[in-house]
Amino acid sequence: MIEIIALTKNKTIETGLTMEDWKKGTYEWYWIDFNAPDDKEVDYLRNPLQFHPLSIEDCLHNLQRPKIDYFDEYTFFVTHSLEAKTYAKEELNLFVGDNYIVSFHKKPSIEVQYVAKKLLGDKSPAKWSQFTVLYELLDHLVDNYIPIIYEIEDFLNEIDENTDNKSMEVLLDDLYETRHRLLSVRHTVVPMRDLLYTLLNTKKLTAVSNKREYYSDIYDHLLKLTEVIESNREMTADIRDSYLSYNAHQSNRIMQILTVITTIFMPLSFLVGLYGMNFQYMPELAWKYGYFTLLGIMATIAVCMFLFFKRKGWFK
Amino acid sequence: MIEIIALTKNKTIETGLTMEDWKKGTYEWYWIDFNAPDDKEVDYLRNPLQFHPLSIEDCLHNLQRPKIDYFDEYTFFVTHSLEAKTYAKEELNLFVGDNYIVSFHKKPSIEVQYVAKKLLGDKSPAKWSQFTVLYELLDHLVDNYIPIIYEIEDFLNEIDENTDNKSMEVLLDDLYETRHRLLSVRHTVVPMRDLLYTLLNTKKLTAVSNKREYYSDIYDHLLKLTEVIESNREMTADIRDSYLSYNAHQSNRIMQILTVITTIFMPLSFLVGLYGMNFQYMPELAWKYGYFTLLGIMATIAVCMFLFFKRKGWFK
Amino acid sequence: MIEIIALTKNKTIETGLTMEDWKKGTYEWYWIDFNAPDDKEVDYLRNPLQFHPLSIEDCLHNLQRPKIDYFDEYTFFVTHSLEAKTYAKEELNLFVGDNYIVSFHKKPSIEVQYVAKKLLGDKSPAKWSQFTVLYELLDHLVDNYIPIIYEIEDFLNEIDENTDNKSMEVLLDDLYETRHRLLSVRHTVVPMRDLLYTLLNTKKLTAVSNKREYYSDIYDHLLKLTEVIESNREMTADIRDSYLSYNAHQSNRIMQILTVITTIFMPLSFLVGLYGMNFQYMPELAWKYGYFTLLGIMATIAVCMFLFFKRKGWFK
Amino acid sequence: MIEIIALTKNKTIETGLTMEDWKKGTYEWYWIDFNAPDDKEVDYLRNPLQFHPLSIEDCLHNLQRPKIDYFDEYTFFVTHSLEAKTYAKEELNLFVGDNYIVSFHKKPSIEVQYVAKKLLGDKSPAKWSQFTVLYELLDHLVDNYIPIIYEIEDFLNEIDENTDNKSMEVLLDDLYETRHRLLSVRHTVVPMRDLLYTLLNTKKLTAVSNKREYYSDIYDHLLKLTEVIESNREMTADIRDSYLSYNAHQSNRIMQILTVITTIFMPLSFLVGLYGMNFQYMPELAWKYGYFTLLGIMATIAVCMFLFFKRKGWFK
Amino acid sequence: MIEIIALTKNKTIETGLTMEDWKKGTYEWYWIDFNAPDDKEVDYLRNPLQFHPLSIEDCLHNLQRPKIDYFDEYTFFVTHSLEAKTYAKEELNLFVGDNYIVSFHKKPSIEVQYVAKKLLGDKSPAKWSQFTVLYELLDHLVDNYIPIIYEIEDFLNEIDENTDNKSMEVLLDDLYETRHRLLSVRHTVVPMRDLLYTLLNTKKLTAVSNKREYYSDIYDHLLKLTEVIESNREMTADIRDSYLSYNAHQSNRIMQILTVITTIFMPLSFLVGLYGMNFQYMPELAWKYGYFTLLGIMATIAVCMFLFFKRKGWFK
CATH class of the missing domain: 1.20.58.340 (Magnesium transport protein CorA, transmembrane region)
Structure with missing residues (x-):
């Protein structure tokens, strides 16, 4: 499904456009969202949008890590969202050009929905640009990591205190599970942090440099999350080593x-x-x-x- | 509660001002302290102080790690103090501008009290500026880390020597507890060290560059503390590994x-x-x-x- | 066996040439492939091709890690391909000069076969140059790593879930085997990643800089693979440590x-x-x-x- | 106790001066040594020597790690000596100015004694300057580390070979002790190495740059010692892990x-x-x-x- | 024993010279080899060769790690050779000046013998310079590391496969021995690698820069060897950990x-x-x-x- 939101030259928001309606030069800026597109819709990336074959390939395959690629006409972002329950990663690909942003995701994205709603609900949409959309998407994406990581941390604290009086077998399984989740989440957070770092230090996107404090804020969150993840991994190792020592001691007593x-x-x-x-x-x-x-x-x-x-x- | 200390153009200290009395241009420099402010008081940050929404958000949320943000009008600091008994972190946020410093903390801060007292008790307050307040706050903040970390070290030495003849179970618990505390304290000390490093190497704050030796002194303390923390963590690992070897040997003897x-x-x-x-x-x-x-x-x-x-x- | 593919000045592809037919200056560009050459064929590297003795030595010995050497006349690449079943490394050496590419491999190379076929099957071969061949070879080489590494990952997931209900002895052996394979594969992937990094940041090969996005794509794949390898090694360690804790607990129960x-x-x-x-x-x-x-x-x-x-x- | 050695304008050495005799401008260069000074003597640092309050504070407190501080008038060094038997650290603080060196230590320093004796015994003292004293002190300080570290290494080799047929309990204690000592010594050697590195790469002390090869020699020693320490720590870990494996095997046999x-x-x-x-x-x-x-x-x-x-x- | 090989102005090789015969300015270039020199011979380093006291001291003491020192008149190299059977390190010191190379070693060096023989046997010795000798010595030195490291690797593979059906005690001893050897060899290979890296990136030795590809080749070998060492150390750790897991499992079965x-x-x-x-x-x-x-x-x-x-x- 493709949804287009465009700001006309008269500074009004237009929605419900189709790819057929859409004509390149007639808008102040526009946002095309590919939401779980079918093969025919994917073809629009090639024509009329004319993106580079490599970017299109990156959209279609799942092998990607978060990254930025600079092309002459646009900047291409691969970002990852985390699903709250399964910790599954979903790719959200973004093409940001002179007067447009194109988002591409294979499954419905709550981040895209949220930002679209915010834009459509805004009383002064003329203040928005494609970069505002980019910032809002990245910000919301990263904000969604936070409860997930803190949930893992809470789970770990539960293991540490063991208020439910779980048996040792269950605790060891929980501990292993926690390490596994932290490892998995780190694979999203660390490359996203690197992406933001690159974004902050690039000279190619002046729109980003001008709003440096905003992107810097996202970067700070990612830095903090990385630290929380690392520290929790260290803590799981501490708990396990402590358990091993205690167990060895217990073993001797028996x-x-x-x-x-x-x-x-x-x-x-x-x-x-x-x-x-x-x-x-x-x-x-x-x-x-x-x-x-x-x-x-x-x-x-x-x-x-x-x-x-x-x-x-x-x-x- | 908001407390304002201002140096008038006549080089005298004025206290007991309220936000209503206070007028922007009339002082040599001034220090506004937000001590556990209520919602109405928080609003002063927005108006009349006009700080950036991102900084205000950072003040209100607890997710922050120590950092510096440069804005056109002011520099924003997030710093952490450590509470001596519980090792709890408290945020102390600072806005340092052309002729003012604004401190913001959700709980009463002994560092702020100490520095305010020192300033008010000084016979030649004209020598002070907002940067003196900044330095004194940072210096006192870091000085307060030292006894906490040394207390952990002493506790570790006690474990190592075990003069109280504690049972092995208690010792293993103590060891785990020590590692936990060191991990927790490191999360304050390392980002603070990075903050000071940034501060020392920035070219944006000439008032800091001119007093480089003073900030360098704080940085040296943080460097030393980081080393003490790392070395104590290594020592806990050594003690535990040594215990494991000894235990395995004991096990064979039995x-x-x-x-x-x-x-x-x-x-x-x-x-x-x-x-x-x-x-x-x-x-x-x-x-x-x-x-x-x-x-x-x-x-x-x-x-x-x-x-x-x-x-x-x-x-x- | 030596195979030569050349683009004539008339933009047509010529194949089936022998080293005797071949004359240096008469082609737009040419590709000489040394496929498991005998001693006499190896001699062509010295004469008439006149490569540097050090490069020729590198071709003949097996001690090499992937690397780039810049010579005045040409750039010399040592690359590794991975054999899908045995995880064995095979060297593929490339000499890329002004208007030629020479590939050298001691065993038949599926990557070379694939690229030669693609070139010969292309309807507009005039679009190709020796750098297209270089890119295609590197790209295909790295693409062939992917299934191998994912196969290891799948094997590891099988161990983790143990759906086949294998005995612990078998699982431990499998785990050790997996670590061994990851270690072995890493020795190919990491230096290849470094090679691509060097290639991307060199200023000596303008043909590469002009197609930066393509090489950057290969580099991204290698970066991702390195992360997958590291993360899988961490996971094997996690599984083993978790097993050790569980076993120690089991031991106490018995x-x-x-x-x-x-x-x-x-x-x-x-x-x-x-x-x-x-x-x-x-x-x-x-x-x-x-x-x-x-x-x-x-x-x-x-x-x-x-x-x-x-x-x-x-x-x- | 304060001892002053001065080279007069006539190139003769004068000793036995007191702080009262001493007048600033009358000597070619001079060396004031504060050996375990009492409070009154410490005051000389403030007046007449006029050192910066921060440096004086660093002299009086024991929290310091080896470091260099540059002030306008002088360079301040904090260095550590190691006591041969107890591995205790002693601070030796140095102020090096235009035509003087001031050394400050709370306990008698064998390094200072050695260098003073060497200077007084030299037939051509006119060749010396305050920088010669600095170099000799640093060189001698570091030379004194060497036997200490090699003694630890010898002790470790003894453990490894166990020629005395010590019981396992004693060996494990010795191993733990060795790790502890290495950790402690590393806290002196590593910051000293960093200090020398800073010294070698600074542009502020031309007298050091001119004698680069000499300071480089000290740096090489510290580099070597760091390697010896790290390698010995690795070896202790190897011995312990090897012991654990052996023990586990032994355990099974029993x-x-x-x-x-x-x-x-x-x-x-x-x-x-x-x-x-x-x-x-x-x-x-x-x-x-x-x-x-x-x-x-x-x-x-x-x-x-x-x-x-x-x-x-x-x-x- | 001192041996001198000199190329006369007439481009002929002269051997069998003594230090008394030798006169500084009369040769195109010359090579003086100090082979296990006695005290009187060592004195020649001071006079007539006039080397810096620090270099001479480095020759005489054994504390050195491989390094380069630049002096005005010459470049001083400390390199290490490995003895094939005992893995013992021997220092080979080299002074390379404008028209000479001086080699100094306390025990007979097979590398020096080999290069001298190669030079004397060369039909066109006029092509050689002191830098050819330097390259040949370094190259041969590093070539001699290779069989040693591969022998360790083979030994490790034997342990892994255990075709000789050795008892576990012997295997654990072998494993520990292997780790020990790898640690020891690494202390030669890593600083040698750093030395070559410095050599490749220096701008002080144009003769080296001109033959960059040759030194780069030695550097590649050292890089490869470092990787082999690291990977083998990881493999020993893997084998040991795998053994521990297996043993713990075995223990439970018993x-x-x-x-x-x-x-x-x-x-x-x-x-x-x-x-x-x-x-x-x-x-x-x-x-x-x-x-x-x-x-x-x-x-x-x-x-x-x-x-x-x-x-x-x-x-x-």
Whole structure:
């Protein structure tokens, strides 16, 4: 589906145009949005829009990382939006030219909807230009990252505090899941940060340089998000390492119990087994105090063993 | 609450002004402090102070990392103070213009109090400018980091030496807690260091360049603190890894004891069990020296086992 | 085998030339392909082609990493192709001069075949130059990396989900194998990325600068692939660490079972052994309720032990 | 204590001066050494020496890392010496001006003593300048690091070879100690290296640029030492990781022994227990060959178990 | 021992000169080789050769890392050769001046021998200069690293495949040894790479710039070797981590066997012990089917236990 919003020379907004209506030179500026276009619609990118084959290819394939490409006639942006629930990435491609912006996305984009609505609802649309649309799209895109990353952080804090008293298996799975999500989200945030950095330092887009503080603001958000991601990844590693240390310690405690019990009872069991033998000639068995003497010896062994382990510090 | 301190053209300090009294051009320079302002007071930022919407937004949201933004009329600083007990971060935002400094903080700031007191107590206030206030605030802010970081270091040294003879579980928790705190504090110190670096190398603030040695001094402190933080994080990792190695070794020792005991007594118990059987025809039982021969055999087995493990080095 | 494709001054393609036919100055431009050449053919590099001894040496030895060398007469490229099944690297060496490109490879190259076919099949071959061949070769080379790296990624995802229910030994082997492959592939992709970066930023090849967007596109692919490789290596480490944590936890659970069983039954076995002894004077044996009393005591011990471990949280 | 060495205009060395004798303009150049000064002596820094309050503060506090500060009148150095036995850091502060050097240290400094002795013992002191003193102090300072770092390296080699046959506990403690020392020493060497790098690349001190090869030599030493420290830290990590692997393997071997013994003897003990029961009707007991048959069965079980574990490779 | 090779003004090679014969200005260029010189010979560096004291000191001490020092009269190189069997480093110091090269090494150097032989055997020695000697020495030095590093790589591959069926202890030792060797070799290769990089980018040695492709070739080799070293170190870490995971898994399997055996036989042994007691009144013993009932109960217990563990997945 293609939607066109154009500002006429009389500074009024015109909508509901089709590609057939649209004529190149007649508007102050215009915004063409390719929303999940079919093959015929994609063809408009080639003709009449005449974009470079490489940009068109980038729109159609999914291999892209966020980037800027400068062409003589326009600047081409590949950006990524994050879907709030699945953390899935969606490409939003932008062509920004002298008096137009073309947005291209394979699935409906809430960012595009939001900005279109804002533009159409604005009382003084004449203040807008294609660069305002660009800024609003980038700003809204990045703003949408924030709740996602903070949700991951909250999830991590939950793991750390474990108020739900989850079992260790579940916690370890959650931890692994969190690392996985952070890794995935980082692959969007870091190249977007680099994109904004390039944008801020380029000399090719004067419209951007003139509004430097606005783009700088988006860049600051991305910088902050990158730090949050890195710090959360470090924290997951800390939690896991801390768990490993704790587990190793726990493991030793368990083995100490096992060893104490075994060490005390094995010799005793041997002794009682010894006097359970059926040899015809075993002098101790006939001795009247044999039984009590043996009980005494066994008690002594048990106490000695116990004291030995106590002195080794195993009961601390 | 808003407090205004102004130096009049006659070089005297005037305090207790309200935003209504205050008129833009009548002072040599002035300092407006927004201390936990209410909504009406926040509005002064927009009017009459006329700050850029982006800066005002940065004041009101908490997402910011320390940074500098240059606007035509003023320079905007986001800085962080650290609360001594909870390691909580508080934003202190500063607008520094031609003849004013505006500070904005959502909670009372001990740094602002300290500097205001120092200014009001100074006998020659005419020597001060808005940049002196800026320097004093930054300097005091960073000075307040130092005891916090050294407290963490002391806590870590305590863990290392463990003079309180804490149990291993407590130590591992403390270690994890320390890493957590260091991570948290680093998120304030590193961006502040970058802020100072930017400030030192900018050419936009000549008042700063002229007092380079003073700002350089703050930067040196932040550099040192960053190193202390990094080195303490490395040390926590060292302690944990060292603990893991020690624990693995300990674990082997415990299992060696268990194995020695089991290996010696299991065959012996089997033997005594064997001659405890009630078969009617067991020739050994009838033999007069059967019992003593068996005792001899069992002693031999035990000694051999013992020597075997001794030669393997298990008793070292 | 040597194959020569030349564009004559009349803008027609000529093929099937031999090195003997070939005369230097008579073509618009030409492409000489050394496909698994024998020693005599290799000699053509020295004479009549007159390449620098160092370049020729680089062709013949296998020690090379992807690189560009600038000589007065030509630019020399060492590039690597990846074989889809074995992940083996093959060198493809290119000499690009004023009006020629010479490709040299010790084994048949599917990339060279593909580009030659494309050139010969093109209806307007006059549009091609030696730089078109260079671009097509590099582009196709890098395009061939993509399925290989994505195959590794798929394999890793399979390990992560383990839908085939493979045993842990197999999974660990697979994981190690994946890391190994990623390491190996990275050794091709990273220097190729650096090569493209150099190519993009050099001022020596104007034909490349004029088509910057095309080479930039290859570079973007390599950048993306590098990120995919790094992120997959991180993910393998995450999986392994997660496995280690899980295993340590599992290990404790097993030992807890062992310890509980041992701790409950060892004292009981001792007791029953005790009353299995054959001492002539053991008063308890003669007591009528001895047996039932003992059963009661043993049940009490077992229940207490059980409750002790339950309170320790071992059955959670 | 303050000691002054001055070269008079007549090119003779004068010593034993006091701050009262000393007059600013009368010497070719002079060296004032503040050796563990008392409060009154510290005041001389302010008056008559007139150093900047920030430099004086840096002298008095201990928070400093090695650094250079350029002031209009002089250059201020903070350097660290290492004490050979305790690895303790001592600050040595230097003020180098047009015709003077002032050294300041809170404890007696063997480096200052050494250089003073060398200067006083020199037959042609006229060749010296304050920069010669600076170079000699830095050179000697860094030379003193070398035996300390090599001593740590030797200690590490001892751990690696363990010729003294120390127990594992002691080795692990030693390893941890070594890492700790390396961390501590690195905090001196790395900032000193950065200081020298700054010194080499500054354009403000022509006397240093003219003797570049000398300072470059000190820098090379620091570079080498940094490498030695890093490589030793890597080696400690290698030793520890290697120990962990070895330990894990050892752990498995021990458990294999335990498991083999348990698995062989537990069923046998059960069997002999079985026929030790006192049931009145147990047909096997009455059978003449019962005992020998059981012995045969038990031998078979033991051999089978043994072969089972042998085939599993547990005895390799 | 000192050997001098000189090219006379008549373009002929002269050898067998002594330092006494040698006169500074009479040769086109000359090469003086100090091969394991004695103290008297070392003195020639000072006089008549007049090298800078710092360079001479660098020759005599062993603390040096590969580096270049530029002096007015000459360029001083410290390079390292690797001994093939022991991986020991040997310093080869070079002084390259206007019309001479001086090489200095404390032990006989196979690189120097090789280059001297090549020069003396060359039919047109007039083509050589001192820079040809420099290039040949560097090239040969680096060529000698290659087999050493590839030998380590082969050793690592052997460990990985373990075709010799070595025991785990030996493999772990080999792995540690390999890491150690790689660390040691890296300390030669990395600074040599930096040296070549400096050499390639300097503007002080026009003779080098003119032959840039040759030095660039050496640099490429060093770059490749660095990568091989790093990648092999990563691979050793991978093997070790993989071993640790595998071992942890193995450990669990062993403990599972132990636990299964213990859990099944401990209750059974208890039961048979129970009925081996000698209480006078134990009703079960007198019951005719007591024995067979007990056998049935015990079989049931064993089967239940077995099924319990089977369902837990312990036999997978």
